[in-house]
Amino acid sequence: MTAPVKKQHRADGWSGRLRLEYGMKNSRTILRRNSHQGPLMVQRPLYPEGNVCHTCILHPPGGVVGGDRLEIDVLADQGASALLTTPGATKFYRSDRKTAVQRQHLRGDADSVIEWFPQENILFPGAEATITTRVDLNPTARFMGWEILCLGLPTNDLTFNSGRVDALFGIYREDNNMVNNELTKNIQKPIFLDRLRITGAGVLSAGSGLRGFPVSGTFVATNCGDKEISALRKLVCREEQAIFGVTLADGLLIARYLGRSTFACRELFITVWQLLRPAIAGRTACAPRIWAT
Numbered sequence: 702m703t704a705p706v707k708k709q710h711r712a713d714g715w716s717g718r719l720r721l722e723y724g725m726k727n728s729r730t731i732l733r734r735n736s737h738q739g740p741l742m743v744q745r746p747l748y749p750e751g752n753v754c755h756t757c758i759l760h761p762p763g764g765v766v767g768g769d770r771l772e773i774d775v776l777a778d779q780g781a782s783a784l785l786t787t788p789g790a791t792k793f794y795r796s797d798r799k800t801a802v803q804r805q806h807l808r809g810d811a812d813s814v815i816e817w818f819p820q821e822n823i824l825f826p827g828a829e830a831t832i833t834t835r836v837d838l839n840p841t842a843r844f845m846g847w848e849i850l851c852l853g854l855p856t857n858d859l860t861f862n863s864g865r866v867d868a869l870f871g872i873y874r875e876d877n878n879m880v881n882n883e884l885t886k887n888i889q890k891p892i893f894l895d896r897l898r899i900t901g902a903g904v905l906s907a908g909s910g911l912r913g914f915p916v917s918g919t920f921v922a923t924n925c926g927d928k929e930i931s932a933l934r935k936l937v938c939r940e941e942q943a944i945f946g947v948t949l950a951d952g953l954l955i956a957r958y959l960g961r962s963t964f965a966c967r968e969l970f971i972t973v974w975q976l977l978r979p980a981i982a983g984r985t986a987c988a989p990r991i992w993a994t
Contacts, residue, residue, distance in 0.1 A: 715762070786818045817834075873889035918959075
């Protein structure tokens with residue numbers, strides 16, 4: 702079901718919202734609900750690998766300015782498998798002291814698989830942005846996803862010397878426990894909380910910050926073990942001087958990149974995904990068609 706487009710423009714910016722709901726029908730994941738308001742939409746689901754629903758989220762304006770608010774809500778119902786991506790980078794332009802907000806909320810029901818692979822967020826010098834991604838998972842749901850952030854325009858030698866960014870990436874797992882002899886349900890326990898706050902050029906160059914690297918990336922995957930992390934530790938980033946590392950905490954695999962190229966980061970993370978997908982999703986990697994354009 703696709704709801705009609707409703708334009709929502711406030712005096713201080715655009716407001717866009719996209720709600721996607723995936724379910725199972727005849728052993729195939731379908732896009733059961735697709736409703737949107739403003740400049741966010743999905744044209745149609747794609748099936749390059751059978752029952753997995755590939756979805757490309759479009760933002761026709763191509764850029765975000767101060768005062769804009771974009772919200773994406775995704776639900777993968779029981780047993781559904783969805784891969785979501787975007788056709789290009791999201792660009793946050795210089796702001797006149799107004800904050801641009803981008804919020805994503807992903808929810809995975811029992812035995813679902815969500816793969817979240819948007820292309821990078823590019824923060825132009827002077828941009829003011831709050832970017833939040835929250836993932837809520839059933840105890841048997843699985844998730845793989847990345848977040849790539851480019852501060853400034855390194856190819857044009859433009860550093861992020863002014864502006865502000867507050868980026869939060871959180872993953873929560875449903876935790877059912879006995880409290881006072883009663884079963885408590887639907888309590889979301891955080892298993893990964895990552896926050897990056899940039900308030901000036903000093904944070905970029907600090908040794909405890911980004912060490913002068915304008916591009917940072919985080920790849921997170923649930924349901925991993927020693928075998929998966931051993932394979933990833935053999936990877937070497939082609940980009941000279943870039944930093945890449947992986948760690949494993951209670952079944953959660955976290956890979957991080959610091960460097961100067963969004964292309965190198967994405968290339969590395971695609972390799973990470975190709976290595977992990979058989980173990981986590983039970984199928985070999987099938988890249989979205991849009992990645993080849």
